[in-house]
Amino acid sequence: MGEKMALILQLLLTNRQIGIKNEEIVNYLSERGFKSHRKEVGQLVHNLNDFFTFFIGYPLIHGKPKKGYVIEKEYYEDGELQLLVDAILFNKDASAKEKEALLEKLLSFSSVYQKERLSMMPLLETEQPFSLILNLTTILHAIDEHKNITFHYIDYAISNSHPIEITAKNGNGKTKEDYNVSPYRIYLDNNHYYLIGYFSKRKTNLSMYRIDRMRYVRRIGGIYVDIQDQYDLEGFITKRFHMFASGQEVALTFRFKGVLLREIVSRFGNTIHVNKLKEDWYQASVDHVLMNDGLKMWFLMQGANVYVNEPVALKEEIEQDLKKALSLYQK
Incomplete structure (x- = not known):
C-alpha cells in the first residue's frame, strides 16, 4: 500500500493536468504493476491526507468535481523554497553532488509548477577533497x-x-x-x-x-x-x-558620495544624521560607533568615495595606511 501511495503522490506532483481522475490513477498504477480500483484509490488518497494533516497541519490533496484530484497548496511557499534553494546553491564548500542530493530532497514535495517558478542557477561541476x-x-x-x-x-x-x-x-x-x-x-x-x-x-x-x-x-x-x-x-x-564588535565607542563624522548612500544606511542604520553638501557629497554623523580595525578597513575599501573627518585618530590611521599602499605602487 505504501508504494501505491508514493506513486499517487508522485503522479500528482509531476503531472501537468489540472486534475487527475480516479480512472487515470488506476491506469497509472496498473502500468507500474499494481492492481487497483476506484474505491481503493479514494482510500489511498484519504490515507495520504491523514499523513499530511498530521505532518504539516492540513490535507495536501483535494478532490474536485469533474476534475479529479489536485494539489492546491504547496508544502513550501515559493519564497521559503527560493531561500532554501539559494542557501544550497550558493554554499561555497559543498560539492556539486552534495548540492544535487540536497536539492532533490528539498524539492521532493514540490509540484512541477512550483519548481518552474523558482529562479535556479545551474550547478557547476565542482568537486571538493572532503565532504x-x-x-x-x-x-x-x-x-x-x-x-x-x-x-x-x-x-x-x-x-x-x-x-x-x-x-x-x-x-x-x-x-x-x-x-x-x-x-x-x-x-x-x-x-x-x-x-x-x-x-x-x-x-x-x-x-x-x-x-x-x-x-x-x-x-x-x-x-x-x-x-x-x-x-x-x-x-x-x-x-x-563581527568586525564592528569591539573597540572604544566614538562619535563618527565623515563625508561620502551619493553612490554609497544605500551602503551607508545598511552599515550604520537609518538613525544616522545626514546633510547634503555640494554636488553629490553628503556629510554624515553617527554616535556610539566602535572604533577598531574593522571600521578602518571598511572605510579603506570605499576608496575615494568617502572621507573621515572625526575622530582624528581614525583619520590619521587611514592616511598612514593609504600612504603605505601608495608607496608599494610607486617603487
Missing part, C-alpha cells in the same frame, strides 16, 4: 554526545605556480598531523562553517577551525574537556566574526 555534509554530521554528533574529534587541518603551499594543500603539523594527537579537539559549537560566517572548541595546546583560549579545511574528521574516545562555562562563548563569536 562538507560528512564533516558537519560527524561534528554535530560529537557535540551532542560530548565526544572528542580528531582531524587533519590543512594549509597551503605553492607548487608549480599553483596553490596545493599541505597538512598542518601542529597537532596534539598521536602524530603531529592529528588535531584532537573537544567540540562546542558550529558557526556559519560568510558562507563558511567554523568549529569552536577546546584544543589542549591553547588551554587559555578557545580555538576555532574552518570546517572546509578539516580532513579525515572522526569521533574518538578520551576525556571530553568541557570548559565552556569559563568563557563568554557568545562574546567570543561576536569578537571573532
Whole structure:
C-alpha cells in the first residue's frame, strides 16, 4: 500500500493536468504493476491526507468535481523554497553532488509548477577533497554526545605556480598531523562553517577551525574537556566574526558620495544624521560607533568615495595606511 501511495503522490506532483481522475490513477498504477480500483484509490488518497494533516497541519490533496484530484497548496511557499534553494546553491564548500542530493530532497514535495517558478542557477561541476555534509554530521554528533574529534587541518603551499594543500603539523594527537579537539559549537560566517572548541595546546583560549579545511574528521574516545562555562562563548563569536564588535565607542563624522548612500544606511542604520553638501557629497554623523580595525578597513575599501573627518585618530590611521599602499605602487 505504501508504494501505491508514493506513486499517487508522485503522479500528482509531476503531472501537468489540472486534475487527475480516479480512472487515470488506476491506469497509472496498473502500468507500474499494481492492481487497483476506484474505491481503493479514494482510500489511498484519504490515507495520504491523514499523513499530511498530521505532518504539516492540513490535507495536501483535494478532490474536485469533474476534475479529479489536485494539489492546491504547496508544502513550501515559493519564497521559503527560493531561500532554501539559494542557501544550497550558493554554499561555497559543498560539492556539486552534495548540492544535487540536497536539492532533490528539498524539492521532493514540490509540484512541477512550483519548481518552474523558482529562479535556479545551474550547478557547476565542482568537486571538493572532503565532504562538507560528512564533516558537519560527524561534528554535530560529537557535540551532542560530548565526544572528542580528531582531524587533519590543512594549509597551503605553492607548487608549480599553483596553490596545493599541505597538512598542518601542529597537532596534539598521536602524530603531529592529528588535531584532537573537544567540540562546542558550529558557526556559519560568510558562507563558511567554523568549529569552536577546546584544543589542549591553547588551554587559555578557545580555538576555532574552518570546517572546509578539516580532513579525515572522526569521533574518538578520551576525556571530553568541557570548559565552556569559563568563557563568554557568545562574546567570543561576536569578537571573532563581527568586525564592528569591539573597540572604544566614538562619535563618527565623515563625508561620502551619493553612490554609497544605500551602503551607508545598511552599515550604520537609518538613525544616522545626514546633510547634503555640494554636488553629490553628503556629510554624515553617527554616535556610539566602535572604533577598531574593522571600521578602518571598511572605510579603506570605499576608496575615494568617502572621507573621515572625526575622530582624528581614525583619520590619521587611514592616511598612514593609504600612504603605505601608495608607496608599494610607486617603487
